Amino acid sequence: MSLAMALESADFSDFYPVATSTLGAFQLLDRLGTGGMASIFKAQDIRTGELVALKTVRNRNEREANCLLREIGVLKGLDHPGVVRFRGAGTWNELPWMAMELLEGRTLFDEISAIWCRSAARELADDLAVSAGAGWMQRLQEEAQLAWPARPAAGGRLRDTASMLVRLARVVGYLHDQGVVHRDLKPENVFVGTDGRVTLLDFGLAARIRGRGAEGTPPRTTAVATTVEYAAPELLRGERLDERVDVYALGCIFYEAITGMRPFEASSIDDIVRMHLDEVPVCPSDVVSGLSWRLEDLILSMMSKRTKQRPRNGGEVAERLVEALGREADDSRPVA
Secondary structure (H helix, E strand, O other): HHHHHHHOOOOOOOOOOOOOOOOOEEEEEEEEEEEOOEEEEEEEOOOOEEEEEEEEOOOOOHHHHHHHHHHHHHHOOOOOEEEEEEEEEEEEEEEEEEEEEEEOEEEEEHHHHHHHHHHHHHHHHHHHHHOOOOOHHHHHHHHHOOOOOOOEEHHOHHHHHHHHHHHHHHHHHHHHHHHHOOOOOOHHEEEEOOOOOEEOOOOOOOOEEEOOOOOOOEEOOOOOOOOOOHOOOHHHHOOOOOHHHHHHHHHHHHHHHHOOOOOOOOOOOOHHHHHHHHHHOOHHHHEEEOOHHHHHHHHHOOOOHHHHOOOOHHHHHHHHHHHHOOOOOOOOOOOO
16 A cells, blocks of 8 residues: 555644654654554654654643653663664653654564463364364363363463563563563553564553662552552552562463463452452462463562562562473472
8 A cells, every 4th residue: 555545544642732744864654553542653763765664642631641751751761672672762742752663573462362362262163173083071081080170271382481471570670670660461452473582561550669760660650550469569559669569460471371360350450459468369370270380489589468578579480480490300398
């Protein structure tokens, strides 16, 4: 499609307050998506021809504008293959916008969903085969003991999934080395490229805990509009934060990828918040099979209510995960 044709078919209706086709050196081509606070457009750098993703705020809202300005400030100071690359920023009609690299692939949320959809399809096929063949009663008679739980860890793709999680933890470790905490880690904010590259997105709630910079905020906070399903207790309570707030969120992500379910599920946000504050998640080995005790201990320690019992940062999580995977053959627990 030519640039002229793309512009004719582009949908800019969500770009408040009036439509435009050019922002700075970037020509808008089409809308990619719309979230609660921002719209994402596919655009092209007029100078280089590079295709980019261009992010704008949807409304004249000070908090939304500040989140995007914070994200711009943080990304300009980061340089890592696992962090979405900054391409430019500016304002239009007093509203901020930012251009970043255009990624190809899908989110970690989609990746986890695909893993467990495939697993469910295999289980259904096995069940149908048993029903059409000897039947469940004969199977019960022939097997001395049915394996429980039936679902394999990570839908039967534990090594591949764990490798992906190692790459994610290393990216988070890079952030922590730079004195930055993300504060909104969740599968929707992690992008898995077609080449396997894991990339972190959406730094609108990120904060600096070390160093100086206009994009930083005090480590103590009283109101962060984070996603509660992955929120650490200290974040929910508005306490002083460090890298271990991201470690907790990583633990929730690991738990979900390995078991196919979030550590805390409830019908209301208030109940989920209460569970993060007061309850211990079900052990992953009670949900899935084939999980080493080392990997399970790591996941549960990442979600400890007490910050000092968690790994210190993303780098330590990656190291311990690699160690757990490398020592799976020795699955005997040490004797206290």
